[in-house]
Amino acid sequence: MTPAARLATAIDLLAEVMDTPRPADAVTSAFFRARRFIGAKDRGEIAALVYGVMRHWARLHWWLERVNHMPDPRALVIADCILSGGRTADSVAGLFNGAKFAPAPLSDRERKLIRALDTHTLDHPSQDEVVRAEVPDWAEPAMRATFGDRFLAEASAMLGEAPLDLRVNPVKATRDEALKALADAGIKATPTSLSPVGLRLAGRAPIMALDAYKSGMIEIQDEGSQLVAFMADARPGMQVVDFCAGAGGKTLAIAAMMDNKGRVVATDVLEGRLIRAKERFRRAGLHNIETRAIKTERDPWVKRHKGKFDRVVVDAPCSGTGTWRRNPDSRWRPMGPGLGDLVPLQASILDSAARLVRPGGRLVYATCSLLREENEGQVEAFLAAHADFTLLPVADAWPAAWGSPPVSTDMLRLTPLRHDTDGFFAAVLERRADVAEADVAEADAAEQVDEAAGA
Incomplete structure (x- = not known):
């Protein structure tokens, strides 16, 4: 042309x-x-x-x-x-x-x-600053509250394009083997600094046409998103739920870390996405995943499986402010609920998903948002309402077999400016191992009262 x-x-x-x-x-x-x-x-x-x-x-x-x-x-x-x-x-x-x-x-x-x-x-x-930084009116107050005097610098860091990151599937290959496969195809990549299974490409490339992709050796996934699987520390033989599985990217990473042993249930309210995700699971050679479509976060399936899972991952629907480099149109044309509707929805999802966690198990809450009310604010509110959960610092949650944790803070917060990843947040909440049956019964009774009131 x-x-x-x-x-x-x-x-x-x-x-x-x-x-x-x-x-x-x-x-x-x-x-x-x-x-x-x-x-x-x-x-x-x-x-x-x-x-x-x-x-x-x-x-x-x-x-x-x-x-x-x-x-x-x-x-x-x-x-x-x-x-x-x-x-x-x-x-x-x-x-x-x-x-x-x-x-x-x-x-x-x-x-x-x-x-x-x-x-x-x-x-x-x-x-003015919001024009120069391409920040929409709906996000400005929350971003200023989150970043303070770093507002312009943090927002400006999202003006360019996001890098192209890959995740190596450890069931299929090591990172060195994947690097060689890419090099043989004429594609230059380097190991990522935060994810021990990540690769970053020097430029754009037709990844989905490569044998390494078709065979399930690699997947396209931002480095920040890859870290959620490590925060979950899902081990072979465990029972795990990816509660908002979507297209299944994190499900794949979690199931691979479990070495195909145990059980991962991918749930979502959009059944079509789960159906399409099955092809990704097949290509990755992972057979420890099952899918479950649910109608809402309060689906009866959740109540029937209370306390049954070692790990529950909640990658909650959010404003997506951390992905603006990748999806610049989402600044100006938000397709889903607004921030005012998302915050209570996130709280409800987190509260419901917590019921699935067994005593001693972990609940991982994650978003691709930069905003405090969707991140730390949600965790703080949850802990205030759930005395049987405690916050597990990143260093304690990170699996020792995969090297040093990427940060030394209590919660994981990544930004394009400081980490050159998508904006990402994750926190690990551990349920006390000594939760008594009486406490569970009391919680069940309270829930039945809430359900009756809602009806």
């Missing part, structure tokens, strides 16, 4: 993203599936153009408002070409030439726009 044709296609894709109430990655995948004639290199460049606009969303809108121009898909791409891409007004006008597959010629208003933006860059001294 010519540069002009790629630009025209990027405008079409951006229009679909803006008009479709689905995550941008899903819209982009569907867009290219319907246009299989577009080659891999062109797809990459078109997607980069669109994702560039989404990464620069607040600043592009600031500029368009400044010059009194509507932020439609054409205007956003035009502005990004000049302000971020470094193109001159004349070179942009040359691409909008109306030739076959090229964008339609610029209107008089668009010609005025390119002249107004010519020689400028994305940043401007008049922009």
Whole structure:
């Protein structure tokens, strides 16, 4: 494709993203599936153009408002070409030439726009912090409360792209063996510093086309997310629940650490995701996983399995603020519940999942959020309401067989600025081994009263 044709296609894709109430990655995948004639290199460049606009969303809108121009898909791409891409007004006008597959010629208003933006860059001294850091209004108060005077630095660290991390499946290979397999395929990777089974690629690569991926030797997973399996310290023979399993990434990591011995139950309210995850389990060579669709966090299945599990992992639905490098559209187009609904939902999920933990077992609470009310705030509230659980510091939870823990704090908090991972949080809550049957009976009675009141 010519540069002009790629630009025209990027405008079409951006229009679909803006008009479709689905995550941008899903819209982009569907867009290219319907246009299989577009080659891999062109797809990459078109997607980069669109994702560039989404990464620069607040600043592009600031500029368009400044010059009194509507932020439609054409205007956003035009502005990004000049302000971020470094193109001159004349070179942009040359691409909008109306030739076959090229964008339609610029209107008089668009010609005025390119002249107004010519020689400028994305940043401007008049922009306030939230614009420069691309922070949406709904997240600003919570992020400022979390980071204080580090707000701008922490938020700015999420403006670029996330690195591409892989997790080595220890059932299939060692990290050195995976490194060699990648090198043989012409792909350069290095061991991650925090995860003992992680690899970081030097650039982008068609990972899913590799034999190492098809054979289950490697999976795509951010380094921060990989650490949850280690926090759980699930061992061979244990009974484990991944309570919000989703696509099964953490389920895979946990089951592999158990060396295919024991039982992992992957539960989720979205049955379709569990069905699709089964292919990942098969490819990884893991047969100690079963799936269980539940209707809500209070599903009767939970009550029937009280106190039956050694480990319960809750990767709770959250604001996703820690994944903004990976999903820049989620800043501006949140698809699920807002923060005000998520916080009570997280508390309810954590409270219900805790019932599954046996005395002496562990409950791992995790999010991909940077916000305190979704993280430390939830743990503190849970501990205040559940005297039979205590917080286990990271150093005590981390399995000694896998080396030194990544942090020495009580809870795991990772940020793109300090760790170059997704923003991630995890805490390990251990249920007292001396929990008496009377305490359990009392809790059951209280729950029955709550259920009756709810009915």
